[in-house]
Amino acid sequence: MGYVLGIDIGSAYSKGIALGDQGTVDSSVCPSGGDLKLTAERVKEELSFRNGISAHDIMRTVATGYGARSVIFADEVRSDVACHAKGVSSLLPTVKTVIDVGDLYTKVLRIDRNGGVHNFLLSGKCAGGSGRILQVIARVLRVKVEEIGEMSLKSKKRVDFNTGCAVFSESEAISRISEGVTKEDLLAGLHRALAAQINSLVERIGVEPDVAMVGGGARDLGLVKALEEIRGHAILVPAEPHLTAALGAAIIGREQLKKKIES
């Protein structure tokens, strides 16, 4: 049947999935940068080049994410809410509640096992409660964003963070550093504060188990643990949580293709 591409252009990172007849063939991730059209092309090129996929092997492309409309070669644009739901249900069919911690928003979705969306809620328009602060704090502490999860788990005395705003959190972090707290304790405090904000969004929509966490934020083990601690139950995280929207987009594309062939 050839390949179906799912491309998720997020505000921080762009992700692509190539789906073949037997499932996912390859994935690609790169920073979104300032030229989203070019980024979309790059994601496609990388997937094609690495896997020897020629242009006419690509049967369908479904785009999603904040910059979805920049994927000019896409056959269809779908919301990342629908795509995450599809992607998560294919990987973790028991999940009914999905928490997606992205760079721009945090979203909570109530889904069924076929990936249908029953309800959803997004964090406010500002970056409060989104994953953006994780990147900000990594820059302040001069560590890699991939490292902050592990560091946070080593904390001995978590600091209390008072602000929910990403901008104010940065200033609060800087003043804590000047007070001499360790990076580990600071990160643990920040994770706790962010998890509390995410949890209030989760509570507003209501929870049905199982609960999964996806998006770039779910790669941060410190954040996942902090949310588990607040909620008092385990949270499932797929192996590559940042790719679920791209995967869902590709699955939606494949389903559409099947329907077309059948009719």
Place this chain on the structure above:
Amino acid sequence: MEGRGDSILNTVERYYKDYGLRARELRNEGRRLTGYVCSFVPLEIITASGCIPFRVRGDIHEPITTGDTLLETIVCPYYRSCFDLSVKQKYDFLSGMVIPHGCDSMVRSFSAWSYSLPFPYFHFVNIPTVCDQSSIEFFSAELNTFKKSLERFVGKSITEEDLAKAIRVHNENRDRVRDLYEFRKTDPPLISGTELTRTLTVGSSLPVDEANGLYDRVSAEIKQRERSPVKKGPRILIDGACLDNVELIKLVEELGGSVVADTICNGARDYFPKTDIGGNPIDALARRYLEKVNCPKTYRANRAGTFEGDIASRFGDTGVYAKEFKVDGSILYLYKYCDPFGFEVPARKAYYKSINVPLLHLEDVYSAGTMGQLRTRIQAFLEMLG
């Protein structure tokens, strides 16, 4: 108003973009235009005085600048935009301004309007907050005061006949708007939400008889249509305050939804209730504006004594519209710092749940720049409705 091109809707679009175009002409002909905001100013009294009521609107494409040097940013961005455009002389053809007690911002900022604008006439209409018999009596007296202040301004008395005539022509205006809403009932609707809101917005910048003529022409044109301008998709009700810029509606329709109903101030909230004919015209106006205009600004006693009964009586009209226009989902679109609507969001959500209509709640800042951020939410909501 004369149109270019073959379609009256092209003319509507031109008058929508150059809002106040006709008002400027009328001013040059020596007519007096009285600006107003909100759905609580009894336009019939303005019309009866010989002045032309002109709805002051904001512009989501225009950044709020001068206005913010005179009003604090705790006021909702919609109202700040109306004020900002006014102090930047966008509405310098007006002879006066009437502001009702539609919300606290309107009360508190009235003095800022009156000392920042060079108009010879200003009036504040005190609208009761509750809906008892005593409030109706008070409001009738208040409307008589309003009438007298206009009489002093125009230098002639307003007779009962003037009022009765104005009530009739404004009721005719509402009948015509109702006729336009009828076109929304087909699936997909014969008139798009964007076209309808544009038409009503333009109508509120015209003398009422000219607005009636405009609505007749729009109706006649829509009647000739064989096909809907929008694709068949989820049928959406827009719930909220004043939506005088069409961008949100356009976005919903671009994403495949059909906007077929609303509760907005420049829509059903304002145009559906009519004034009773016969009897004392001022009393009839008091009843129409206080009892029939259903705005969260007015406290309505919980007569049922239960939460369910209370929300059914406060928001029942929304349920009626949802049924009448066969709505699949509703978008509650509110401006940041809009207290009257903000306070009742939880109750409104509970009501939607009780009538089984899916709801998307959006909070916005009255700026074209934020439409992109709403896109994701609306798209996901429409996909969810299927």
